Amino acid sequence: MKIIFCTWGSLCEPGMKKAIEESGHELVLFNKTYTDSNYDKEYLLSLADKIKNTPDAGCVLSINYTPIIARACKPFKIPYISYTADCPCSNLFSKTIEYDTNRIFLFDKIQTEKFLPHNPDNIHHLPLATDTSHWDSISVNQDDIAKYSCDISFVGSLYSEMCPYNKIEHRLSDMTRGYVDGLIAAQQNVYGYYFVEDAITEDWAKQFQQEAQLSDMAEDYFNDIRAVIADNYIGYKCTEQDRINTIKAISQQFKLDLWTLSDTTPVPMVNHRGPADSGIDMPKIFKCSKINLNMTNKAMRSGIPLRIFDIMGCGGFLISNYQPEILDYFVPGEDIVLYDSIPDLLEKIGYYLEHDEERDIIARNGYEKVKTFHNYNQRLSIILENSNL
Numbered sequence: 001m002k003i004i005f006c007t008w009g010s011l012c013e014p015g016m017k018k019a020i021e022e023s024g025h026e027l028v029l030f031n032k033t034y035t036d037s038n039y040d041k042e043y044l045l046s047l048a049d050k051i052k053n054t055p056d057a058g059c060v061l062s063i064n065y066t067p068i069i070a071r072a073c074k075p076f077k078i079p080y081i082s083y084t085a086d087c088p089c090s091n092l093f094s095k096t097i098e099y100d101t102n103r104i105f106l107f108d109k110i111q112t113e114k115f116l117p118h119n120p121d122n123i124h125h126l127p128l129a130t131d132t133s134h135w136d137s138i139s140v141n142q143d144d145i146a147k148y149s150c151d152i153s154f155v156g157s158l159y160s161e162m163c164p165y166n167k168i169e170h171r172l173s174d175m176t177r178g179y180v181d182g183l184i185a186a187q188q189n190v191y192g193y194y195f196v197e198d199a200i201t202e203d204w205a206k207q208f209q210q211e212a213q214l215s216d217m218a219e220d221y222f223n224d225i226r227a228v229i230a231d232n233y234i235g236y237k238c239t240e241q242d243r244i245n246t247i248k249a250i251s252q253q254f255k256l257d258l259w260t261l262s263d264t265t266p267v268p269m270v271n272h273r274g275p276a277d278s279g280i281d282m283p284k285i286f287k288c289s290k291i292n293l294n295m296t297n298k299a300m301r302s303g304i305p306l307r308i309f310d311i312m313g314c315g316g317f318l319i320s321n322y323q324p325e326i327l328d329y330f331v332p333g334e335d336i337v338l339y340d341s342i343p344d345l346l347e348k349i350g351y352y353l354e355h356d357e358e359r360d361i362i363a364r365n366g367y368e369k370v371k372t373f374h375n376y377n378q379r380l381s382i383i384l385e386n387s388n389l
Contacts (some may be wrong), residue, residue: 001058001279001389004050008033010063011278011306012085012376016133019376020061028054037091038067038207038218047072053141058389065104067094070203074101077386083379085112085128087300088231093222103387108303110327114227124386128306129379130313132371138314148281150257151353152250152308154295155276155285159240165233166240168212176211179204180234183385187238187298188245191340192322194301196238197230201276205229207341234274235299249342250293254349259285259332286316290359291352295322304329309374312336312366315360319348329373 003025006190007013020027030050034043047069051057060073065082073080080102084092087108095323097104098118105126106112112125140148151380160166181198200208205226212233217223244266250256251269259265271273276282286292292311311318312335319337320326332338336350339345352359 001030002054002056004028004030004054004057004060005345006032006047006060006069008062008064009309010085012063012083012128014134014357015376016061016063016083016131016380018131018134022377023380025058028057028084030060034066034068036068037169038094038220039190040068044068044072048075048357051076051078053056061104064089065091065094065097065102067091067096070094070096070099070102074099077101079103079389081105081137081238081367081383083126083383085306087297087303088227088235089230090228092229093217093224095222103383105383105386106303108301110286110301111303118222126259126308126379126382127304127325127374129376130306130309130370131376132313133312135283135286135314136194138278138287140284140287144284148284149191150255150271150289151284152254152256152291152293152349153259153285153289154247154256154293155259155282156243156295157260158243158247158264159236159297160244160266161264163240166236168214168233171213172208172211174206175289180237183234184238184241186240189341192324193236194230194238194298196234196299197226200226200230200234202226206232212307224279231299235297239295242298246295246342248345250349253346254353257289283310283314286311286314289316290356291349292318294318296321296323308336309370312370314361315363315367317352317363318366319352330366330369333362333364337362362381 003020005027032043032046034040059079060082061081062069062082064086070080083105092115100241102122104123108130109125116123183199187196208226209231252265257273258270259273259277263350264270264272276285294307296305304323304325308320322338322340330336337348339348
């Protein structure tokens, strides 16, 4: 079967490409870039031509759900498979998710439950994956060890530069801003349950929308303003504050190396290492750090982010915030170490920095588990089976 793979640069794409090739199916790449994920006419017509001129094409696939791809596939009655790696993902509010040609795979169970009623037969839950063979091919030499070795590392954004709330906060009334501050302060103390959407009413959300001067979503979108505000505005601000507070607390007691493009002014005690290239620097950091940190976007309700799979796939020792689905696949203290508060995190960092052998055993267990059970070949097999292909 020929699989048309629409690419845009996702970190998941190389692993999925390899899995398609190793499965015996024929990989047909469509590398065109869209200017609008919903209404790019040139992209739509180009993809339609690709489908029409690819004999025996069995499906079209992309990482993340993209409405313009769904629109192109529908007239041809060809299955459109999307393996969504982002949560939240605003494109899922597009009414195109109702097309019977869609095969949508979401890695977050709560996200899956939210959208499932819109297309019950064609929306599925499926965790993310990693490619250990690729990470194994990236070797670490003595120069790398000297460059990347550290006690504790975090690779990623502080979210300050990508937080929409920061751009509209000045428009909000004191009462609205105060309520948001209270929600954020309360959410900081809760790991594994994001309650912000449940804590805001439809009327309050409309008031926020009016004060912030936010437009309604497009007519062919579900106008779920509560979810948009909870996830994309308050959720991102929660994540920003969580990362700043956590990193600040760690750096006051331990040496923390931070690879980021974000402004590090709020965390002056970190060892700021600048940006990290995801293809070369990042895996070497994971391999050379005594402790790798994961701090999940607060609006990611239950799922396991890609960063967890990639750190473990590199053989790195990982301490992560608690996420409910982690317990479905990994054993805390055996494959991974979890924290449920900043004091708990600080205690565990101190313990594992002093217990090298335990760190190594846990890192090895995590590596073996993702290598065996959480690879792209296994995920592709499930995708095709559930897509009746």
